[in-house]
Amino acid sequence: MDEVRRDEMAFQPIEGPRVSDEVVDQLSHAVHTGLYEVGARLPRIDELAAAMQVSRPTVSEAVRVLTRAGVLRVKRGAGGGIVVASSVIPLDILKRSRAIARNLREVVEARRPVEVALARLAAVRATERDYEGLREAIRLQEAAGEDLGQWSFGNFKFHYTIGRAAGSRLLFHFQTELTKELAMFLEDWTPRDRENPEMTLAEHKNILAALQSRDVHRVTAAMEDHLLEVEALVPTSSASADAETTTPA
Numbered sequence: 298m299d300e301v302r303r304d305e306m307a308f309q310p311i312e313g314p315r316v317s318d319e320v321v322d323q324l325s326h327a328v329h330t331g332l333y334e335v336g337a338r339l340p341r342i343d344e345l346a347a348a349m350q351v352s353r354p355t356v357s358e359a360v361r362v363l364t365r366a367g368v369l370r371v372k373r374g375a376g377g378g379i380v381v382a383s384s385v386i387p388l389d390i391l392k393r394s395r396a397i398a399r400n401l402r403e404v405v406e407a408r409r410p411v412e413v414a415l416a417r418l419a420a421v422r423a424t425e426r427d428y429e430g431l432r433e434a435i436r437l438q439e440a441a442g443e444d445l446g447q448w449s450f451g452n453f454k455f456h457y458t459i460g461r462a463a464g465s466r467l468l469f470h471f472q473t474e475l476t477k478e479l480a481m482f483l484e485d486w487t488p489r490d491r492e493n494p495e496m497t498l499a500e501h502k503n504i505l506a507a508l509q510s511r512d513v514h515r516v517t518a519a520m521e522d523h524l525l526e527v528e529a530l531v532p533t534s535s536a537s538a539d540a541e542t543t544t545p546a
């Protein structure tokens with residue numbers, strides 16, 4: 298390993314120290330992964346501060362940032378609170394978090410083993426509630442029409458539902474980090490180019506059927522096939538990898 302490469306792998310730029318950015322990151326994650334869906338109420342400022350072990354003004358600042366970005370809404374009065382307004386996290390919010398990958402290729406080649414590992418665990422551990430979540434995600438995509446936001450939300454919901462069904466906090470963390478990096482390279486949560494939505498839907502249905510069969514080999518094959526389709530669309534040269542974007546399948 299040459300000197301430059303070693304240095305590059307050992308050290309990443311530290312942007313900050315902005316604790317409120319970390320809070321923004323955690324809140325936007327909770328929304329993006331569907332833990333809190335549109336209309337859901339988040340814990341109170343003091344509860345969030347206690348959970349993240351930061352000061353209340355720090356949480357308030359993060360909430361202000363996400364309110365300006367249209368992700369959260371603060372409702373006053375009785376029955377009020379911090380409510381999720383949109384599941385779409387704007388790119389400038391996303392860019393506050395740390396990115397490690399240098400190009401899209403690096404993201405997709407790391408994503409596949411993580412998603413496959415999650416799917417294998419989900420094959421064993423998924424419950425009827427998870428299957429229902431996956432069916433709902435597929436319904437959202439089927440009904441999306443020209444609404445790319447809904448298509449994208451259904452898409453992420455599908456993959457995150459498998460992630461949660463796997464029951465591994467650590468792998469789920471890797472999945473969300475990789476999805477975030479993927480979105481940064483795609484420069485938008487919304488896929489601009491979904492050339493073959495029918496194929497994506499058919500593959501999602503195939504993955505669901507495989508999960509319900511609880512056949513680990515079948516699940517592995519279904520998820521591998523699905524993600525290899527995406528990888529095939531990503532240019533191999535790192536120089537052009539961030540120019541050509543494609544649907545996050």
Ligand SMILES: [Zn+2]
Pocket residue numbers: 452455456497501523545546
């Ligand atoms: Zn997919």
